[in-house]
Amino acid sequence: MNGLKGQGRRKFLLRLSWTGLSLAFATFLAAMISFVRPRVSSRPAMSVKVGFPDDYRPGQVVYHSGRKLFIVRDKKGFLSISAVCTHLGCIVVWNGDHNMFLCPCHGGKFDAEGINVAGPPPRSLDLFAIRLDDNGSLVVDQDIIIKRAKGPAPRFQPGNA
Numbered sequence: 635m636n637g638l639k640g641q642g643r644r645k646f647l648l649r650l651s652w653t654g655l656s657l658a659f660a661t662f663l664a665a666m667i668s669f670v671r672p673r674v675s676s677r678p679a680m681s682v683k684v685g686f687p688d689d690y691r692p693g694q695v696v697y698h699s700g701r702k703l704f705i706v707r708d709k710k711g712f713l714s715i716s717a718v719c720t721h722l723g724c725i726v727v728w729n730g731d732h733n734m735f736l737c738p739c740h741g742g743k744f745d746a747e748g749i750n751v752a753g754p755p756p757r758s759l760d761l762f763a764i765r766l767d768d769n770g771s772l773v774v775d776q777d778i779i780i781k782r783a784k785g786p787a788p789r790f791q792p793g794n795a
Contacts, residue, residue, distance in 0.1 A: 680776035687712070687772060687792045695728045695746075703762060703774060704728065704735075706746065711789030714774045715748040716760040726759065735759065747787040758782055764790040 682701050690696060690707040697704050697717065702725060706713040715735075717725050724739040734751070735744040743752040748759030763778035772792075780788060 682774050682776065683767070683771045684714075684774055685772055686770060687766075695730070697728060701774070701776065703776070705764075705772070705774075708746070708789075711791040712764055712772065713747065713787055713789060714762040714764040716762065716776075716779075718760070719755055720750070720757050720759060721753070721755040749782075749787070761787055766792055 680701075682698070684696075684698060684701075684705050687707075690705060690712070692707055692709055695704055695706050702717040704713075704715045704717055706715060719726050719737040719739070719742050721737065721740055721742050724737050724742075726735040726737050726742070726744065728734075729736050733746050735746075735748060736742070737744075737753065737755065740755075741753045742750065742755040744755070744759050745751050748761065750756075750758045761780040761782065763775040763780060765773050765775065767773045770792075
């Protein structure tokens with residue numbers, strides 16, 4: 635009688651082991667397939683209308699919270715600056731008294747062009763492409779990130795479009 639119980643327990647443990655190994659292999663296989671499969675985005679382009687050039691006066695910084703971006707207009711033209719800090723993804727705020735963007739979480743500081751001047755962020759804030767549509771409205775293309783070079787940030791000037 636005791637031999638039958640041992641045989642049943644042995645079969646149970648063997649089946650349990652094979653089931654566990656099969657699940658582990660299936661999980662590994664699923665991970666490998668998801669790693670090899672190309673990741674193609676099916677979302678539409680992230681273009682947003684932010685108003686007309688005359689809606690912004692020189693020296694004005696306007697935050698568009700739904701899109702997490704700032705529109706900056708100065709004497710040289712327009713900038714579209716990402717509001718996402720390059721350190722850990724916090725949302726920066728504009729401080730008009732100090733004329734700079736501040737990261738409230740970790741003390742990052744960026745000048746009026748979004749260039750990193752202090753704190754832990756490793757690089758400047760991202761710039762987005764900005765253009766005029768057929769109706770004369772400013773459109774920010776958040777899919778087009780402008781790489782920064784040394785020197786001043788490239789401005790968009792509606793008269794040159």
